[in-house]
Amino acid sequence: MGRPPDTTRLASLRGARDLIDRDFATAIDVTALAAHAGYSRYHFIRAFRAVYGATPGDYLSRRRVERACELLRMANLTVTEVCFLVGFSSLGSFSSRFSELNGCSPSEYQRRAAGYGGPPPVPGCMVLMWSAPLTTVRNRGEAPDEAAPVASAQMERTEGGRT
Amino acid sequence: MITKLSHAGVLVLDQDSAKQFYTEKLGFKARNDVRVGADYAGAGQGFRWLTVSPPGQPDLEFILAAPEMGHDEETARQLRELLAKGVFGGGVWGTDDCRKTYEELSGRGVTFLQEPAERPYGVEAVFRDDSGNWFSLTEHH
Numbered sequence: 001m002g003r004p005p006d007t008t009r010l011a012s013l014r015g016a017r018d019l020i021d022r023d024f025a026t027a028i029d030v031t032a033l034a035a036h037a038g039y040s041r042y043h044f045i046r047a048f049r050a051v052y053g054a055t056p057g058d059y060l061s062r063r064r065v066e067r068a069c070e071l072l073r074m075a076n077l078t079v080t081e082v083c084f085l086v087g088f089s090s091l092g093s094f095s096s097r098f099s100e101l102n103g104c105s106p107s108e109y110q111r112r113a114a115g116y117g118g119p120p121p122v123p124g125c126m127v128l129m130w131s132a133p134l135t136t137v138r139n140r141g142e143a144p145d146e147a148a149p150v151a152s153a154q155m156e157r158t159e160g161g162r163t
Numbered sequence: 164m165i166t167k168l169s170h171a172g173v174l175v176l177d178q179d180s181a182k183q184f185y186t187e188k189l190g191f192k193a194r195n196d197v198r199v200g201a202d203y204a205g206a207g208q209g210f211r212w213l214t215v216s217p218p219g220q221p222d223l224e225f226i227l228a229a230p231e232m233g234h235d236e237e238t239a240r241q242l243r244e245l246l247a248k249g250v251f252g253g254g255v256w257g258t259d260d261c262r263k264t265y266e267e268l269s270g271r272g273v274t275f276l277q278e279p280a281e282r283p284y285g286v287e288a289v290f291r292d293d294s295g296n297w298f299s300l301t302e303h304h
Binding site for chain 1: 176243244246247248249252255274275276277278280282284287289291295297299301
C-alpha cells in the first residue's frame with residue numbers, strides 16, 4: 001500500500017486519452033499513440049485498459065459515438081453526415097456501434113432528441129467530460145481483453161493516418 | 164449573506180511546476196507563496212500556501228495545494244493517482260476571445276483536449292493544467 005504513485009506513467013496515458021478526445025474525428029493510429037506515450041502497442045493497450053477501463057480503440061469508438069450523440073441532438077445534420085464527421089468510415093459500423101452503446105439506432109436517437117427541444121441545459125464542457133465514454137465498460141466482464149488487438153475493425157481501418 | 168468567492172483551488176502534483184505553469188503559461192499573477200516550517204508546532208506544519216490570481220480577477224486567489232496537505236499518506240497517494248489520470252476538473256475560466264486565447268496558450272505549450280467550439284452560450288475550449296486538472300475556457304455571449 002505504501003507504493004508511490006507512478007504519476008509520470010499515468011500522465012503519459014492521460015496524454016494519450018486527451019489526444020483521442022481531441023482528435024477523435026481523425027484517423028488515430030494506436031501504434032503511433034503508444035509510441036507517443038512511450039509504450040509498445042501491446043503494453044500500451046493493456047496499461048490504458050488497466051487505468052481507464054477500456055482499450056484505446058474501445059475508448060475511441062465510444063468517444064466518437066458520444067460526440068455523435070451531441071451532434072444528433074444539437075446540429076441540423078443527417079445521420080450520414082454525423083457518421084463521417086465523428087470519424088467513422090462506414091455507416092454500417094457507425095450504426096451498429098451506436099446501437100450497441102445507446103440501445104437504439106442513430107436516426108431513432110435523433111428523432112427522440114428532437115422531442116426534447118434542444119440541447120441539454122448544461123455546459124458543453126460538462127457534457128464532454130462527464131458523459132465519459134466509459135460508463136458501461138464494466139459490463140463487458142472481468143476477463144482480460146482477448147481482443148488485445150483492440151476493437152480491431154475500428155482501429156485497423158484508421159491505421160497509418162496520423163503521425 | 165455570502166458576497167463572493169475569494170479563494171478556491173485545485174490539488175497539484177508539484178507546487179513548483181504548478182506555480183510556473185499558472186504564472187508563465189496561463190499568465191496568472193503570483194500572490195502568496197508561504198511555507199510553514201517543519202519546526203512549527205501548530206496545524207499546517209510543513210505546508211506551502213501557494214496562490215495565484217487570474218489577470219482579470221485580482222480578488223480571486225486560486226490555491227495550488229499539495230495532496231499531502233491535510234491528508235494521510237495513503238489518501239495523498241490515491242489523490243496523486245487520480246490527478247495524474249486526469250479525473251479532476253477545476254472550473255471555467257472566462258475570456259473575451261476564446262480562439263485568440265487558445266492560440267496564445269497552445270503556443271506556450273498548454274494541452275487542449277477540445278479546440279474552441281461554438282456552444283449555445285458562447286465559444287468554449289477545454290484544457291488541462293500541468294497536473295491534469297481540466298478547465299473550460301469560455302467566451303460567454
